[in-house]
Amino acid sequence: MTLILEAVVFGILTGGVYALMASGLTLIFGVMRIINVGHGALVILGAYLSFALLRSANIDPFVSLVITMPAMFLIGVVLQVIFIRPLKDDREALSVLVTYAIALGIEGLLGYLFTNNFVQLNAWYETASFAVFGFHIAYVYLFGFGLCLAVLGAIFVLLYRTTFGSAVRATMLNRTAAQLVGVNVDRVSAIAFGIGVSTAAAGGVIFGMTNAFNPGSHYDLISRLLTIIVLGGLGSLRGAVIAAVAMLIIEDVTAVVISPVWASFAFFLLLVIVLVVRPQGLYGIRVRERI
Amino acid sequence: MRKPVSLAVTGIVSLGALSLAACGSSSPSSSGSPQAGTPxxxxxxxxxxxxxxxxxxxxxxxxxxxxxxxxxxxxxxxxxxxxxxxxxxxxxxxxxxxxxxxxxxxxxxxxxxxxxxxxxxxxxxxxxxxxxxxxxxxxxxxxxxxxxxxxxxxxxxxxxEDNLVSFTQWVLSLPAAQRPATAAYSTEDDPFTQPQVDKARALLEAGGVRTVSYKVYPAETTDFTPLAQQVISANADVVILGTQEPDAVAFIKAFQQQHYNPKALVETAGPDQGSDFATKVGTANTEGVMVPAGWWSSAxxxxxxxxxxxxxxxxxxxxxxxxxxxxxxxxxxxxxxxxxxxxxxxxxxxxxxxxxxxxxxxxxxxxAFDSLGRPNGASFLVQWQNGLTVPVYPPSAAVAQPEYPKPAFSG
CATH class of the missing domain: 3.40.50.2300 (Response regulator)
Incomplete structure (x- = not known):
């Protein structure tokens, strides 16, 4: 029983990290209707930026976010302006190719700068732990979960308590209508992309402290992140959070109760069932397109 | 009436092109020896x-x-x-x-x-x-x-598949009072790792060491926490892990987090990566970790x-x-x-x-190799001691006694 409780607790804590990484992806889809398959590579880029600061200036990975999150925001804005904004027709399909090219470019650059050997972010709280319910929780999971709550909370406040947030939500609901009522959609899109990419930096730090990673680690990561936002409903932040936590709890509990081999299958089974009942995902909006 | 002619011409041209292509890509020489002195x-x-x-x-x-x-x-x-x-x-x-x-x-x-x-x-x-x-x-x-x-x-x-044989021989060579009674196994489903672990399990079970946990996990696993939890909850005397370097490091970190210290820990790969491994887990935490090896720097x-x-x-x-x-x-x-x-x-x-x-x-x-290219030797058991890997078994190759039980992780 302790084993299942432990799996649930770690599922929630690790799920928070995936929620943070997936939130940027779903925000970008919601605002721009593009599928950013380069998001996994941007998470890994964020982890490497913190790794570089740790190695060269001995800056704690969490503290490094003060530098890496703004830097990643700027990178996101630049990427959006140069590569995404010019896509006018067939955005959803073309964006997959363009963002995949971005991912490959980032992977190649990181391989050149850091080699392809696995690295990991180290800090004292990575292995230090405290006892609860008969097992131990490493501080890194607790700090990581706290960071997730803080970043996701900030995004919710930005979206629901500011004028800019209203513009973002208007763009998410109807891009053309938002333009008609005076929303600068291009500007909103660039900033939203930047915010999405900066959340990748935050997610990358925790991912890099709890996993060994190399420039090729984004392939596994993006497949999991895409699955999360499909289950949660494309464009839904709340859906991404619930789907991420559900995914990790189901996988962890299946791994300890049945077998690790069936862990991913159990989650995908849930995904298929949900999509049969609700094709738009848990919190997605069903869009009826005019033919 | 022109269609059959053009089809025939196309066919002839295609056949000709194929013939030329075939002539151009002469089969490589696998049986002939290059001329003496040529690079x-x-x-x-x-x-x-x-x-x-x-x-x-x-x-x-x-x-x-x-x-x-x-x-x-x-x-x-x-x-x-x-x-x-x-x-x-x-x-x-x-x-x-x-x-x-x-x-x-x-x-x-x-x-x-x-x-x-x-x-x-x-x-x-x-x-x-x-x-x-x-x-x-x-x-x-x-x-x-x-x-x-x-x-x-x-x-x-x-x-x-024989890589962990030295480890099992060492375990079974221990005096009855010291010999581990239980073992926990966890391995990647990889053709490099799983056969080693399966053979070690068969040999240890035959020698009277009871299996208290055995799990196989997909190679693409990134979250090792639940896997480590299972090993820890089994509370075995010895832990045998079929790992590559990333999971070898992840398991050790999870053991540290949970303050779990088996009497012996062997991993199929990871601890053999020298200072790279030591950097990732911390040199103090390498102490007593074992790995099979065919080579070490002072051999x-x-x-x-x-x-x-x-x-x-x-x-x-x-x-x-x-x-x-x-x-x-x-x-x-x-x-x-x-x-x-x-x-x-x-x-x-x-x-x-x-x-x-x-x-x-x-x-x-x-x-030396048998008819299927299998080597006929045995690998050695190597253990991290004082920041270096040293052969500890078999005695003919050992330069140090195995540290048993393994010292606790530094936490």
Whole structure:
């Protein structure tokens, strides 16, 4: 029983990290209707930026976010302006190719700068732990979960308590209508992309402290992140959070109760069932397109 | 009426083009020997990107160092050697394309093997079809040898599934009062790791060590917390893990987090990566961790001391920094050199025949191959002690007593 409780607790804590990484992806889809398959590579880029600061200036990975999150925001804005904004027709399909090219470019650059050997972010709280319910929780999971709550909370406040947030939500609901009522959609899109990419930096730090990673680690990561936002409903932040936590709890509990081999299958089974009942995902909006 | 004529012309032109193409891509020479004194190229598909990229780069270091030494003494039977590497991105399909291109397009004289059993299996099917000898440093799982291929030679002291035999022999050699009563196993579903763990489990169970946990996990697993939880909850005396380096590190960190300290811990790979492993888990936490090995930097094998000093001179670092992949790759060149001298030829057919007979001296020690290319030796048990890996079993090779029980992780 302790084993299942432990799996649930770690599922929630690790799920928070995936929620943070997936939130940027779903925000970008919601605002721009593009599928950013380069998001996994941007998470890994964020982890490497913190790794570089740790190695060269001995800056704690969490503290490094003060530098890496703004830097990643700027990178996101630049990427959006140069590569995404010019896509006018067939955005959803073309964006997959363009963002995949971005991912490959980032992977190649990181391989050149850091080699392809696995690295990991180290800090004292990575292995230090405290006892609860008969097992131990490493501080890194607790700090990581706290960071997730803080970043996701900030995004919710930005979206629901500011004028800019209203513009973002208007763009998410109807891009053309938002333009008609005076929303600068291009500007909103660039900033939203930047915010999405900066959340990748935050997610990358925790991912890099709890996993060994190399420039090729984004392939596994993006497949999991895409699955999360499909289950949660494309464009839904709340859906991404619930789907991420559900995914990790189901996988962890299946791994300890049945077998690790069936862990991913159990989650995908849930995904298929949900999509049969609700094709738009848990919190997605069903869009009826005019033919 | 013109249509049949144009069809016929098209057909003739197509046939002609095919004939020309066939003439242009003459089959490579696998049985003939290049003219004396002419330079040759040896082709290798290596994983410079993807999951095996760290190991792939270490293989390149080992191969390059051998080629440098070989050319310094006049070349391979008088042929100056150039190494040609192509990246397979750790992909089982790309590795097949690479060897096909190396043989049919680049017409390399010889081929050496890639990293891992996973890539060696499809690669060896191609090289065998073209009649090439396929000495390889890292594909030693049972599935490599059960296909009846006679041109493949696994250049390590023992088949991979026997890697943990030394560990089991040491465990069962302990006095009854000290001998562990229970064991927990967790392994990646990889042809390199799982056969080792399964064989160790069978041997330990036969010796009376009860299995309290056995789990197989997919190679693409990234979250090792639940896996570590299962091992910890089993509270076994000894823990046997079928790992590569990332999961080897992840398990140790999870054990530290949970303040879990088994009496003995052995991992199939990871702790053999020298200072890279120590950096990732912290040197203090390496103490007492065991790993099977066919090579270590202070081994008293022929030419090993020179290999170590040359490696450090070429690539920097300390003896502890040398990944085991590098001497394994170097040994591939050594056995080919000795086979060529024995056969007085570098023709692939002559090399295959020569490699099937006699014993070859390498930096990993002497080795010989059976009809399927399996080495007939045994691997050793190595343990981290005071920041270095030292052989601790069998006693004939040991330079230190095994630390048992293993000291607690530093936390």
């Amino acid at each position: 040759i190229t040896i082709g290798v598909s290596v994983s410079l990107t993807g999951d095996f990229s760290g190991d792939g780069k270490a293989l390149v270091q080992g191969y390059d160092l051998w080629a440098q030494d070989e050319n310094a003494k006049g070349g391979l039977l008088g042929h100056h050697v150039t190494m040609k590497y192509v990246d397979d991105a750790s992909s089982t399909t790309q590795v097949v394309t690479n060897y096909q291109n190396l043989i049919t397009q680049d017409k390399v004289a010889l081929v050496f093997g890639p990293f891992s059993s996973l890539l060696t299996i499809p690669a060896s099917t191609v090289t065998d079809r073209f009649g090439y000898a396929f000495p390889e440093p890292a594909g030693g799982g049972p599935s490599v040898f059960n296909r009846g291929i006679h041109s493949l030679f696994f250049v390590q002291p023992a088949p991979v 008293k094998t022929p030419f090993n001391a020179t290999f170590v000093s040359e490696f450090i001179a070429k690539y920097g670092g300390t003896p502890g920094d040398i990944p085991s992949d590098a001497p394994e790759a170097y040994s591939v060149g050594e056995v080919v050199d000795q086979a060529a001298q024995k056969a007085h030829s570098i023709a692939n057919s002559a090399l295959i025949a020569a490699l099937h007979s006699g014993t070859f001296q390498t930096v990993q020690g002497p080795m």
